[in-house]
Amino acid sequence: AQTVTQSQPEMSVQEAETVTLSCTYDTSESDYYLFWYKQPPSRQMILVIRQEAYKQQNATENRFSVNFQKAAKSFSLKISDSQLGDAAMYFCAYRRDGGTSGSRLTFGEGTQLTVNP
Amino acid sequence: DTGVSQNPRHKITKRGQNVTFRCDPISEHNRLYWYRQTLGQGPEFLTYFQNEAQLEKSRLLSDRFSAERPKGSFSTLEIQRTEQGDSAMYLCASSLNSPYEQYFGPGTRLTVT
Numbered sequence: 734a735q736t737v738t739q740s741q742p743e744m745s746v747q748e749a750e751t752v753t754l755s756c757t758y759d760t761s762e763s764d765y766y767l768f769w770y771k772q773p774p775s776r777q778m779i780l781v782i783r784q785e786a787y788k789q790q791n792a793t794e795n796r797f798s799v800n801f802q803k804a805a806k807s808f809s810l811k812i813s814d815s816q817l818g819d820a821a822m823y824f825c826a827y828r829r830d831g832g833t834s835g836s837r838l839t840f841g842e843g844t845q846l847t848v849n850p
Numbered sequence: 851d852t853g854v855s856q857n858p859r860h861k862i863t864k865r866g867q868n869v870t871f872r873c874d875p876i877s878e879h880n881r882l883y884w885y886r887q888t889l890g891q892g893p894e895f896l897t898y899f900q901n902e903a904q905l906e907k908s909r910l911l912s913d914r915f916s917a918e919r920p921k922g923s924f925s926t927l928e929i930q931r932t933e934q935g936d937s938a939m940y941l942c943a944s945s946l947n948s949p950y951e952q953y954f955g956p957g958t959r960l961t962v963t
Binding site: 737751766768770776777778779780783797824826830836837838839840842843 | 853854875881883885890891892893894895898900905906908939941949951952953955956957
């Protein structure tokens with residue numbers, strides 16, 4: 734079974750600084766997708782960034798970028814120029830490619846990010 | 851608003867009662883998912899539909915839980931004989947028939963007293 738581990742329950746960053754959230758996963762599959770989701774307090778979960786395992790190039794979305802190390806099964810999220818609105822719980826998620834179980838997302842435990850003004 | 855909607859947003863019930871939650875997905879999305887999230891944890895997969903067919907159920911979905919998606923539109927999740935351990939946020943998500951983004955609703959928070 735696939736597992737996703739986020740070893741940092743809490744992180745904090747100063748506004749305008751850079752922070753990196755860690756995620757490792759375990760799978761025997763070669764084709765899969767990785768995601769970072771953001772869940773602000775009392776608000777719904779939204780997708781921040783995704784990475785296809787077959788792509789070597791790291792995904793980037795504005796101030797958000799990932800460091801995807803397939804061999805190490807590591808998928809970290811870097812937030813540059815942190816803003817107060819980035820404060821939220823961040824979840825790393827895995828989804829295998831294909832099959833009926835290829836649709837479920839497997840989430841990590843989450844990292845609570847605080848942005849200090 | 852054309853996002854995923856869930857009703858009710860909050861539900862308080864007494865142990866042993868039955869509860870039903872509703873999820874309305876984004877209209878063109880043929881896939882619908884249910885997850886459960888307990889406080890301080892990541893969501894856990896419960897079940898998923900493609901159109902009206904329930905294609906996968908997690909072991910977490912005991913026989914007290916049942917989900918339906920009649921006509922492939924909205925979905926309901928019913929919990930019979932609720933227990934205190936059922937207290938959680940129940941999240942619904944929908945997607946197109948693609949490997950990419952699942953769009954989440956705001957969730958229904960269930961408290962069993």
